[in-house]
Amino acid sequence: MFRSTLFMAAIVFAGVAQAQTAPSASDIASYTGLHLAAHEGDIAETVRLLAEGADPDVRDRAQRTPAHVAAFASHGGVIAALAAGGADMNALESRAYDVLTIAAVADDPELVSLAMDLGNSPELITSVYDGTALIAAAHLGHHEVVARLVEGGAPIDHVNNLGWTALMEAVVLGDGGPDHIKTVSILVVAGADKSITDRDGITPVQHAKARGYGEIITLLE
Template identity: 45%
Template sequence: MASVGIFSFPAVEGAVPESKLHVAAAQDEVPAIRDLLSKGAAIDAKDDGGRTPLLVATHANKIHAARALIEAGADVNAKDRINDSPYLYAGAHGYLDILKMTLVHGADLRSTNRYGGTALIPAAERGHVETVRVLIEAGVHVDHINNLGWTALLEAIILGNGTDRHRHIVDLLVKANADVNLGDREGVTPLQHARARGYKEIEKILMMAGAR
């Protein structure tokens, strides 16, 4: 066991010297985080996977740890080996509290994940309605196209399930002026995808917005 002041943490196999901070972040131990930082622990040190303590806290949705690290100056855009950052991960997984903190502290809205997508695209796919709303309001480009050739609107339809959450997301994207006629690589439009899947309510939203 590794100990930090009165706190004890399990050893992390193959970890970098600053791994105590990663463990404290994962366990939401704010006093330990502050103690380690006061003693000179590198706030953005990366573990074997390229994850900073803030990204570790974000993975576990540890809001208090994330706040302590962000307020201490942790980089909300620092990426790991698979191109995730605290901002991108929080957006993709609908971790609203952490996402909002990253947005206030310099999140790069143009940054992309390993699929070439912005935070908005996986949020739309996974049905995170409020996350989509927050990202739209923050100014994320609604028509960004990822490596698959899909926009957030296309992913909400193609990879969504047509339920109320995805219908609401389609409505939010349409109201944010997403291009309803921007098709995939084969030229198949959002409306055509919705029809093929029998998503009647989504089809109505798209047609009201001039989709073809």
């Protein structure tokens, strides 16, 4: 009954490390202008370049904007300067990630809140899985990020192209430990639909029982 879901989960686990691609050493070596300032966290240089007419949404070879580069380097001040200079806070790079999802995967709650404050929508469909920042954070058990995204209006029951919601990913791709327990709790309290099944018709609680995740079972029942 669970075979196809487990097979899909194995595929996702195998691809997680490659899902987001931070700038490589060769990318960084090629950077000039706003991309370089973003990587280095140089707010003053960012402001200067923008004042001189630099394009805030210029792309590198992986279609990353300076805001994406700054997000990978956790430079919130640069992102704020770029947003003030007209940067598109909902821009997607080549693998369909935005600043918010990059921050969510990095487990950076402050950057998550900042991105939303600057106009990065938590409703944006991101990643090759047609997911959301919330699904990405729930998958990884980043519960503080999950809480902030829920508060910011993220769609709780969005179903990605694997057939999974944030709640489903927290169970199927989680480890049943404290971080994922807290994640499930936040989603349940926020009103996540516990009846939404995967493509095999299996509910989150059934998956939790199959894995022996006692505390999560209690939350879901």
